[in-house]
Every structure is written in structure tokens, then in C-alpha cells.
Amino acid sequence: MSMILFACVVRLRDGLPLSASTDFHHNQDFLECRKRLKMLSLILTQFPGRGTAEGHDLSIHFDSFGAVACMGICSRSYPVAMAFCFLEALRWEFTASYDDTSIGLASRPYAFLKFDSVIQKVKWHFNYASSSQLKNHLEKIQEELALQPPLVMRLEDIEVMNGLRNSHSPVQVEYAPNYRMKPVTALGILSLILNIMCAALNLIRGIHLAEHSFQCYLYLFYSSTRLLKVAIILFFICLCNIYLHGLRNLWQILFHIGVAFLSSYQILTRQLRDKVFDSGV
Template sequence: MIHFAIVSRSTDGLALVANSDSPLVSMHPGLEDAQRKIKLLSRISARFPDRCSLYCGSYVIHFITALDLTLLVLCDVTYPQVLAFSFLSDLQKEFLVFFDKQKVLTVQRPYSLIDFDIPLQRLKHRYNNPRSLNTKVNLQVLSEELRLRPPYVLCEEELRPGYGQRSNNEVTTTAASPFMRYLPLHFVGIVSLSLSCFCALLNFTRAVHIINDTHAHIGQEFDTEHYQTGATFFVCCFLSLYQSYLICYPHKRRKALACATLGSICVCQLYLYEHRSIFGLIFHVTVACYGTFVIITRQMQSKLPQYTL
């Protein structure tokens, strides 16, 4: 069930409205601690991504940040996540209908919008009786959204004062690194990835062939150059696979790594110019340049500012 909900202003953490404390607080110390944490989160929500969850033993806090508002809910850990975020979405809609944005931005005192307490209690009562929601709430779209972009799970360490701050007191988003990801790979990227894997396969088969051929003539004369050539083909195979990795997975130094990989591939092709045709050299270098272009230009998917459900 839902125990507590609060709406705050995300720009400065000012609490605007919250429902009355649950009578179960004094009976359950864990609930009291979770309620303390949700009030703390309402003040520091600007540090975190726009959709988060914090697990507190038998309870969980979910919150979203959108349109200069942070909406938080404290519920049992067994309460369905999709219902909790649906509650926050409905809470946001009703709050913005009840108060205009200018009113929200000009409030100076905490809990000044207590007039919203009755609609908040009514909405909370509805979501604590899920049977009444079967015909009123369409959860399919939200369920898919949560599956594709699940909430970032906070740890209690991130609630400490000063966590995620730089020396110049600039607040950073503690979840930026795990939250960053590539946008879906489009046709151009798929072609580049396929060609890089194909080049890796060609290099691998060529390396195996040269090593086997060297072993077949091992009794005649030991040829170091053949082993070096085979090793170079293996290196080319590794570089092509690494380029494929950079195409698929983001790295904070991906541009420098992509350029270094391209340079290494070109050097290897120069070494192998006697063992490839001109067409083969041009093909491998072109594929490497194409892959580097895809890596450098591929867009990142980061936190969506002012996201609304």
C-alpha cells in the first residue's frame, strides 16, 4: 500500500504539499526511517535522474522529476512498481490542474499548497484499492516504458551531504555514468558493425591459414616472417572486433580509442601490403574509417530533462 506522498519544487527542494503522517509510523520504526528519507529526497532530488527508486528494507520510495516538480511516494516493497509510477503520473497531472505554474514558482513557505491535501488523499485512497483502477488506468504503456527505461536505483550512500559534489561545489549527477547509453543502432551503424565483424573473420581465417601453412613446411626451414605475418593478421582481427565493441558500447574516451584503433589498423595494413591485393587493402581501410565515423558520430542517450510520464 501507499503510505506517504510529497510534492516538492525541484529547483530548490521546497516542500509544497504532503499528506498527513501515517498512524502506522509510531508502530513501525522502519516506516519512520523511510519517511525521514523521503523528506530528505524531496530536498535533494535535483542531484539524481528524473526517475528513481530507493529501497528501504520493507519499503520503497519512488519519485519522478518533471516540470520543476519532484513527486515522491513511499509504499510497501511489495506494491507494484507500475502502480506507484502511475500514481505519481496522476498526481502530477492533478497537481498541475489544481495550481498554475506561476503559483508553484512563487511559493516561499514550506507546505503552502496544503489545499491540495484532499485531492492527494483521494488519489492515495484510489491507488490503495487497486480493484477500482481496473477500468480507469491503462498500465500497458507505462509498463512498457518502465521495461525499456527502468528507474535508477539509488543507494543510501548517495543521500549523504556532499555526495556527488566537486571541489567547486558544483553538484554532479551521481547516476550519470550508468544512466548514459547509446541511442538505438540504425541502419548505418548496423552496416558498419556487420562489415567490421566480416573483416575480423577474414583476418582470422587468413591468420590461421598462414600459421598452418608455416607448420606444414616447418621441417624445411623456420620462417620467422610467416609467423609475424600470421600474428599481424590476428592483431587485425582483434582490432576489428574492438572497433565493433566501440560501436555497440559507449566509452567516455571512445573518440580517442576509435582514432587509435583506426591508426593501428592502417599500420597493420601497410605491413601486410605484400599479402593483400590493392582492393583488399582499400576495403579494410575503408571499413575501419567507416566504423570510426560511426563511433564518433553516434549519439548518446542521457537523462531526459523535465521528463513527464
């Protein structure tokens, strides 16, 4: 059925919805068209006063003048001249009810929602009135459209225009090239084998070096233990010698102790050096 399905009034400078009809349809095409209408309302300043966005079954018409723009969703078969008659009548009613100051000060969406009753009345009149009742107004609009045809676009183009306005470039889907790895050559296989052999030899060499170093450290620890034992024995002998000779002066006691430690250190150092040289460190 050819009819007007939805209408709204928006502020032209920023697309703020001021009032709209409360009609709601669960048709998916209608919901998609409502989404495109909202996108279009944000970029109306880029277009002339009148325009049409055509879809498969539905179309969006807009008529902008002054501070506001009236927009409507109609079936594709609804006459274009009738649609613009409806939008012009709606704009007259709205500008007669609200001045430019109140329109400019509106800060929230649908600030003039009470105007919905007027939208419903005008919409019903154009949906069910005969052509003879609208003859004079219709002839005037047809003459204006003949002199200055409205802009015609597709619904699909609205999303692209809105994306360019927000600095979003259209997404281009490209297939990535299919890269394949080249087979390994004989020279590459030989290089891989030599690298593995070198790594294995270095690993074996490192194990032997760690084992040899561990043995040397173990021997040094054992030698240090022997040095401590010899030092204790010599110290004990030194005490006995001091007791037997009856030494009383402190420097004589310290002298004997020092000689005992030095003798034990020289003996064990000589043994340690001979052991290290024999082991090939």
C-alpha cells in the first residue's frame, strides 16, 4: 500500500531530532531505513533543500529550510510530489508552533515530542486524502520540482557519505597473497648438519671442562682442610715447645706461632702446585 510510514523533524545544523511520529514497524527493511535516516540527518547541510534516498521497497525524503528539516519514510510507490507536499505542510506546522530561538536552545533529543499529535494528523490526511483535495498544493510542488529537481541518491550511499564525514575511509577487502616456502637445497642441508655437529662438539667440550674444574675445586677444598689440620697440629706443638722452654715474653711466643703457620703453609702450597701442574690445569 502506498503511504507515509514515518516522519520526523530535526535541527538542520547538527541533526538533533526535535520530534517524530511514534509509528513503529517490525519490518526489517523499515528498521534499516530508520537507521539510514538517522545517518542522513547528520549530513543534511551537505545537500540542497530537497532530496530523496531510494531503496528497494522504501524511500527517504527530506525537505530542509531555515533551522529545521522534515524527513519522512514512504513506500517506494508513493508519489514523490505527494511526499514533498507532506513534508512542506509539516514544516509549516512546526515553524508556526516553535520559533528559531526555542529550536536553537533545544539541548536534548525529542524536546518537542508533543508535536507528534500534529505529525499524526498531517500524516493521516496525506495517507487517506484524495488527489482532488490536494490538487492546488500538489500542482505548486510539481512546478517547483520541475524547475529544481530534488537530489536523488541510493540508500546504500548514505553510510559511505557518513563514514567520509567522520574521516573513516571505506573499507576495501583485499585478499592477501599466498606465499609458499621454497624447498631446502642440498647446500642448506649440508650447512644445517655442520651446525649441528659443531654444537654437539662444543657441548661435549663444555661438559669435560666443567668436570675438570669441579675436580680442581674439590682438590683445593681438600687441601684447605689438610692445611687447617696441619696448622692445628703445629700450633699444638708450638704450645708444647713454649711450655717446655719456659718462654715468658710475648714476642717470643708470637714468633714461634708465626714460624709454625708459615712452615705449614709452605708445605701445603708446594703440594698443591705440584698437583695442579700434574693435572694439566
